Amino acid sequence: IIEARNLAKDYNLGKTVIHAVKGVDLRIEPEEFIALAGPSGSGKTTLLNLLGCIEVPSSGTLQMDGREVTRLSADQLADIRHDKLGFVFQTFNLIPVLTAFENVEYALLKRRLSPKERRDRVMDALEEVGLVEHARHRPEELSGGQRQRVAIARALVRQPEIILADEPTANLDHLTGGKVLEIMKRINEERKTVFIFSTHDPKIMEIAGRVVYLRDGEIVPAGD
Amino acid sequence: IIEARNLAKDYNLGKTVIHAVKGVDLRIEPEEFIALAGPSGSGKTTLLNLLGCIEVPSSGTLQMDGREVTRLSADQLADIRHDKLGFVFQTFNLIPVLTAFENVEYALLKRRLSPKERRDRVMDALEEVGLVEHARHRPEELSGGQRQRVAIARALVRQPEIILADEPTANLDHLTGGKVLEIMKRINEERKTVFIFSTHDPKIMEIAGRVVYLRDGEIVPAGD
Ligand SMILES: Nc1ncnc2c1ncn2[C@@H]1O[C@H](COP(=O)(O)OP(=O)(O)OP(=O)(O)O)[C@@H](O)[C@H]1O
Numbered sequence: 052i053i054e055a056r057n058l059a060k061d062y063n064l065g066k067t068v069i070h071a072v073k074g075v076d077l078r079i080e081p082e083e084f085i086a087l088a089g090p091s092g093s094g095k096t097t098l099l100n101l102l103g104c105i106e107v108p109s110s111g112t113l114q115m116d117g118r119e120v121t122r123l124s125a126d127q128l129a130d131i132r133h134d135k136l137g138f139v140f141q142t143f144n145l146i147p148v149l150t151a152f153e154n155v156e157y158a159l160l161k162r163r164l165s166p167k168e169r170r171d172r173v174m175d176a177l178e179e180v181g182l183v184e185h186a187r188h189r190p191e192e193l194s195g196g197q198r199q200r201v202a203i204a205r206a207l208v209r210q211p212e213i214i215l216a217d218e219p220t221a222n223l224d225h226l227t228g229g230k231v232l233e234i235m236k237r238i239n240e241e242r243k244t245v246f247i248f249s250t251h252d253p254k255i256m257e258i259a260g261r262v263v264y265l266r267d268g269e270i271v272p273a274g275d
Numbered sequence: 276i277i278e279a280r281n282l283a284k285d286y287n288l289g290k291t292v293i294h295a296v297k298g299v300d301l302r303i304e305p306e307e308f309i310a311l312a313g314p315s316g317s318g319k320t321t322l323l324n325l326l327g328c329i330e331v332p333s334s335g336t337l338q339m340d341g342r343e344v345t346r347l348s349a350d351q352l353a354d355i356r357h358d359k360l361g362f363v364f365q366t367f368n369l370i371p372v373l374t375a376f377e378n379v380e381y382a383l384l385k386r387r388l389s390p391k392e393r394r395d396r397v398m399d400a401l402e403e404v405g406l407v408e409h410a411r412h413r414p415e416e417l418s419g420g421q422r423q424r425v426a427i428a429r430a431l432v433r434q435p436e437i438i439l440a441d442e443p444t445a446n447l448d449h450l451t452g453g454k455v456l457e458i459m460k461r462i463n464e465e466r467k468t469v470f471i472f473s474t475h476d477p478k479i480m481e482i483a484g485r486v487v488y489l490r491d492g493e494i495v496p497a498g499d
C-alpha cells in the first residue's frame with residue numbers, strides 16, 4: 052500500500068547539509084499498525100512527512116497504492132492527502148480562531164455531507180476523545196492534552212485509508228493515552244485503516260504490529 | 276519558599292466558567308524536586324502558571340520567599356520571574372527568528388555578563404542538552420525534541436532559584452529524557468535549585484522527592 056525505496060531527505064542550511072533521512076527502504080502492507088521509534092532527531096517526523104506526501108524527497112521513490120508520487124505536482128499531492136490520508140502533527144497545527152468543533156469539522160468540508168451528517172460525525176469524533184464539553188472552546192482555552200486530542204479527532208473523522216500520527220500521546224496522561232490507542236486499534240481492526248506512528252510511547256510500541264527503529268536517518272535492526 | 280493557600284483560577288468563557296484550579300493549598304520547601312501529576316485537563320499547567328506568577332489567581336494567596344505576590348503589579352511580577360524563576364513551557368515558546376543559541380542567550384541579556392562569559396554559559400547549557408551542533412539552527416529547522424531541549428537549556432542557563440517545567444520530556448525518547456532528568460537532578464543537588472514539574476512521565480515521578488496528584492483542579496490523595 053506504501054512502498055518507499057531508497058527514500059532520502061536532505062535539508063540545506065547555508066553551509067551545512069542535514070541528511071535527515073538517508074536511503075530508507077520500507078514497505079507498508081494493508082491493515083498495518085506500525086510504530087517508528089528512535090532517538091530525538093533521528094528522522095521520525097521527516098520520514099512520516101515523506102510517507103504522508105507532505106515533504107518531497109531529495110531522492111528515492113515512493114509508491115502509494117502502486118502509483119509513483121515523487122514526480123507529482125503540488126495539487127496532485129494535495130488530492131492524494133485529502134483522499135487517502137489523515138495526519139496528527141507533533142505540534143497539533145490547530146487553527147487558533149476556530150473552536151474544537153470547527154477544527155474537526157474543517158476536515159470534512161470538502162466531502163459531500165449534509166450539515167446534519169457532518170455535525171453528527173464531528174460530535175462522534177469529539178466524544179471518542181472525551182471532548183464533547185469542550186466543543187465550543189478554541190485551542191488557547193484548552194490544555195495541551197486537549198489540543199492534542201482535537202488533532203486526533205480531526206484525523207479520525209475523515210475515515211482515511213492511512214493515518215500518520217506523530218507522537219499522538221506525547222501530551223496525554225497514561226489513562227487518556229491508553230484510551231486513544233484503544234480507539235485507534237479498534238478503527239484499525241474494524242475499518243482496516245493503516246496506522247503509522249512516530250512515537251516514544253512504549254504503550255504504542257507494545258500494541259504495534261511492527262516497530263521500525265530509526266537512528267541518524269536510517270533504519271536499524273531492533274537489536275541496537 | 277512557595278506557599279499557596281486556597282489558590283484558585285477560573286476562566287470565564289462567555290456563558291460558562293471553567294474552574295481550572297479550585298482552592299489548592301501547597302507548600303514548597305527549599306531544594307524540593309516535586310512532580311504534579313494528573314489526567315489531561317486536570318489543572319497542572321494552570322497551577323504551574325499560578326506558582327510561576329505567569330497567571331494571576333482568581334482567589335487565594337501566594338507567597339514567594341515570604342512575600343505576598345497576589346496583589347503585585349505586572350512589572351513587579353515580571354521582576355520576580357526574571358530574578359527567581361526559570362520556565363519550560365508545554366509548548367516550548369521559542370522565538371522563531373532566533374537560532375537555538377540566540378534563544379538561550381536571550382534569557383541572559385538582562386544579566387551583567389561580558390559577551391564571552393555569556394557565550395560560554397550558553398554553550399555549556401547547549402552541551403548539557405546535546406545541541407551544540409545545532410546552535411545555529413532556528414526552531415523550524417529542529418525536531419520536536421530538539422526544540423524542547425532548547426527550551427530546557429534556556430530555563431537552566433539563568434540558574435534561577437526555582438525552575439517550573441511543564442512536561443519537559445513529553446517529546447523526548449526514553450534515553451534523551453533520562454539524560455535531561457539527570458542534569459536537572461544534579462542541578463537540584465549541587466545548586467539547591469527547586470524543580471516543580473507538571474508531567475505524565477513515570478521517570479520524573481520516580482525520581483521526584485514528592486508527587487502531588489491533581490484531579491479536576493484539586494489536589495487528591497495519592498491513593499486515588
Ligand atoms: N486560557 C484558558 N481559557 C479557558 N480555559 C482554560 C484555559 N487554559 C486552560 N483552560 C481549561 O482549564 C482546565 C485545566 O487546564 P490545564 O491546561 O491546566 O490542564 P493540564 O492538567 O495541564 O492538562 P494537560 O495534561 O492536557 O496539559 C482545562 O479544562 C482547560 O480547558
Ligand SMILES: Nc1ncnc2c1ncn2[C@@H]1O[C@H](COP(=O)(O)OP(=O)(O)OP(=O)(O)O)[C@@H](O)[C@H]1O
Binds near residue numbers: 418
Ligand atoms: N525543516 C528543517 N530544516 C532543517 N533541518 C531539519 C528540518 N526538519 C528537521 N530537520 C533536522 O532533521 C533531523 C531529523 O528531524 P526529525 O524532526 O525528523 O526528527 P525526529 O526523529 O522526529 O525527532 P523528535 O523525536 O525530537 O521529534 C534533525 O537533526 C533536525 O535538526
Ligand SMILES: [Mg+2]
Binds near residue numbers: 095097141
Ligand atoms: Mg519528531
Ligand SMILES: [Mg+2]
Binds near residue numbers: 195
Ligand atoms: Mg498542561
